[in-house]
Amino acid sequence: MAGNPASHLLDNLQLPRRDLGELPASAKRFPDGVRYRVEIPSTEGPRCLAAVLEEADRLDVPVRRISQGSGVFLLTDDELDEMAEQADTAGVEISLFARPCAGWGTSATARSAAGGGFAATAHGQDQVAAVLDDILRAADHGIRSVLISDLGVLASFGKLRAAGDLPSDMQAKISVMLPITNAATARVLEDLGANTLNVATDLSLAQIAAIRAAVDIPLDVYVEAPDNLGGFVRHHELPQLIEVAAPVYVKFGLRNAPDVYPAGTHLEATTVALTRERVRRARLGLDLLARWGGEEPTSKPRATGLAVPVRSAGQ
Numbered sequence: 001m002a003g004n005p006a007s008h009l010l011d012n013l014q015l016p017r018r019d020l021g022e023l024p025a026s027a028k029r030f031p032d033g034v035r036y037r038v039e040i041p042s043t044e045g046p047r048c049l050a051a052v053l054e055e056a057d058r059l060d061v062p063v064r065r066i067s068q069g070s071g072v073f074l075l076t077d078d079e080l081d082e083m084a085e086q087a088d089t090a091g092v093e094i095s096l097f098a099r100p101c102a103g104w105g106t107s108a109t110a111r112s113a114a115g116g117g118f119a120a121t122a123h124g125q126d127q128v129a130a131v132l133d134d135i136l137r138a139a140d141h142g143i144r145s146v147l148i149s150d151l152g153v154l155a156s157f158g159k160l161r162a163a164g165d166l167p168s169d170m171q172a173k174i175s176v177m178l179p180i181t182n183a184a185t186a187r188v189l190e191d192l193g194a195n196t197l198n199v200a201t202d203l204s205l206a207q208i209a210a211i212r213a214a215v216d217i218p219l220d221v222y223v224e225a226p227d228n229l230g231g232f233v234r235h236h237e238l239p240q241l242i243e244v245a246a247p248v249y250v251k252f253g254l255r256n257a258p259d260v261y262p263a264g265t266h267l268e269a270t271t272v273a274l275t276r277e278r279v280r281r282a283r284l285g286l287d288l289l290a291r292w293g294g295e296e297p298t299s300k301p302r303a304t305g306l307a308v309p310v311r312s313a314g315q
Contacts, residue, residue: 015183020209026246028216031304034297035246038286039065039220040278041253043094044263045075046082048275053090055279061286062298063279064092064306065249067147067173070262071099072134080141084309088142091301093308095145095173098134098153100127104262120149120177128153132160139167145307149175151192158193171195171307173220176229182207183214190215195307196249201225201232209244218305220249223285231255235285239294252282 007017029035040052043066056063066087072080075096087094102110103119105127110119122128131153135146144167148154154174160166176198180186186197198220199211212219221241225232233255234241242248254274263271289295302308 013184014214015187016210016213018210019204019206020213020244021206023205023209023240023244024213025243026209026212028212028247030218030247030299032299034299034303035248036242036296037064037218037247037249037299037303037306038062038282039067039249039251040275040282041067041069041222041251042226042260042271042278043068043275044070044260044271045268046079046086047268048271049083049086049094051272051275052279053086053092055276059279059283061279061282063282064299064301064303065095065145066092067095067097069097069147070260070264071097072138072143072146073099073130074262074264077141080138080143081311084142084311088309088311091306091308093145093306094143095147095171095307096134096138096143097147097149097175098131098138100130101149101177102127117179120175122150122153128156132156135166135170139170142310144169144309145171145173145195147173147175148194149177151178151189154178154189154194155192161193167310169307169310174198176201176220176222180211183210186211186215190217196220198222198251201229205237205240205244208241212245218247218249219245220251221245222251222253224251224253224255224281226253226257226259227255228259229253235281235288238285238289239292242289242294250282250285252278252285254278254281 010017101120102123107123109115173196174194180199196218201222
């Protein structure tokens, strides 16, 4: 069957011509040689982080990264310091969202039927400045990883880090809210300074394989996605996902859970309970991996490449 006559042009760009349906095994690895690490998302503050670490120890889940979605600006100085201390003690990375965004401000477009793609952007230069303030504040409290969901903010982050205005070890974790649906987009984000890429939750293994072929940095992939991101429960694909996407952070979200962003103490009982169940979901995924012959080592705490907080900064 004849192929797309324009696909050969992608060769000139050193991009895959197509989605890789043959699912090639990735030869790329984390710096310590492993193929996967476990991430628990939506860890909204120090009580939730404590719950992750407690459940991870109880269920023997090797959590190496946690991420948060409500934003640095919704955590007090004491909460930031407490999270940094907990994560440093455990040797795990914490990545905090750099907010605000259009969907939380006055953007009418973000609330329109066709405006969902605008919601996570920085709406105007005032919001760009506010997001950069979140990043600087995180750095001042020793945090070394932030989630970014705006293209211009990412470009600014890369330049500021290169210029020494941000710590050289500060990492940009691209949020799932900045759509990464193809290899060409992934390459652009890597070139702008991204350190890890959270790809769209609905990509096939073949589409993920094409993205992996185009970039070297780790991919972040939801094994289970929250309802507002599709509600996909893809535990059965975990062995193949690790095979084609390595190095990959496998993320265990939670279907049938409320959207708690922005979280706070008024929702703490709920967010802690949801956090504990995410760790349990990770245990279920790892058990499946072992049953299907895919049990293999993962990173130790403080492994190279983990953006573990630096407690001495600002404390």
